[in-house]
Amino acid sequence: MRSKPAAIFMAFGTKGDIYPLAAIAAAFACDQEQYQVFFITHSAHENLMVHLRANKVMYIPVSSPPVVSPLEHYGKMELSFSAHKREIIQKHRYECTSIIEDILGDSSVEGDVIAINFFALEGWSLAELFQVRCIVVAPYVVPYSAPSSFERQFRKEHPGLYNHLQEAPTDKVGWKDVIHWMWPLFTEEWGSWRSLDLNLSALPFTNLYFAKSKPVTNSEPNPLTELLGSLVFWLKDPVTGLPTFHERLPSPLLLYGFSKEVVEYPEISASVSPGSSNKQNKLCSIHLGLQFFIEFPAAELPVFIGLSSIGSMGFLRNPHAFLQVLRTALDISDSRFILFSAGYEPLEAAIESYAKEASSCPEQTQRSNGGVSFFGGRLFCFSGGSTAAALLAGVPQVICPFMLDQFYWAERMYWLGVAPEPLKREHLVPDKDEDFYIKKAANMLVRALDYSQSSEVKTRALQISNKLSNEDGVSEAVHLIKEELRSCR
Incomplete structure (x- = not known):
């Protein structure tokens, strides 16, 4: 029997989706020692x-895996991509259920x-299954x-709800x-899992509600729904006779991991800043080569290129062509680049290939602890995955979006005046060399780099940085979570 409440942080996706929640989980554990804190990823x-x-x-x-992309190379596979993805999702949900069951046991503790x-989103249904509070912490927009x-279909198929x-x-x-x-929780993707694997109703907030109407979808019908045919019933309150979903639940806490100085959204429950790193952080010794490159006398600071997870998601099909673009850009400009390879093996292999080719010309390539520089010391390639908080640092950006909310943020940075218009994919990573x-x-x-170095863009970047510098997003997030948990007692 557990004596301490559990705080379970579940975060899936690539590094930008995960790391902010990891920082909040660590801060929450330090602040709330009465909790057992878990991080599932x-x-x-x-x-x-x-x-x-x-x-x-x-x-x-x-x-x-953090992402399942049709652009990835899976080699020779007997399964189609869709079947392969379904197999991964099924195993993933089974693992999540088993983990939560192991943590929470047979009964919940106050404060879980x-x-x-x-x-x-597995966590939402699992919280319902184990009857614990669920909150959302999102370092990105929906x-x-x-x-x-969706609304028209929902209204037609579930008028009462x-x-x-x-x-x-x-x-x-x-x-x-x-x-x-x-809204995704009301689709077949989640409804069938809820009903067939968790023994919950297919629709959230309906308890044991079953009906001929299935979750909003055009896919194959739910076998359970077909079995019931036109039967419609609810588990009713014994006193009022009303359906159990008549009991209204509090609106869940939704924390967005970005500043209101950057995104204006009147219906955000709460907003936390990305600029919340520990001010005691120092550059560790393995980064000395990078530090030397940054501090080397030059007219301009180097331009940071962070690839995030575009390589592992299949967007960087020709790393050699990408390096050639950087080399050509250096030939026609005065820029210097820092390239974080994000641990993407094909790119790191291409970098190593360049290093071997240039080994006979020491002036063209130099190795240091943790990285290698090319092209007369103007490109520093660093084998790591962290990206700079450009807004907090007050530096201009050049952004090339590839998928999902990257397009939103690229347009947002242009609208804020800290970046040029977003580059198109082929402007940075051409498939042909x-x-x-x-x-x-x-x-x-x-x-794009010339535009980003204009006085107007530099000034605007510093203005945004000054506004963000006084925010501490992690501490604010922990405070809001504590307040939410106190209100539930």
């Missing part, structure tokens, strides 16, 4: 383990909470908007929550 993020354990957070890996990001036909949600007070779960971020494509991409990159 992909085994690919095991580098977080040491930091989390040092802050008394138990790291629990799941075997699923599950905190999820938008890619960990990745998918509801289809335009639709009216119930529409009539909800502002502090209770209502249609505003559903249409903003909860022919001279025509390389030169075209390099020219586009140089024009």
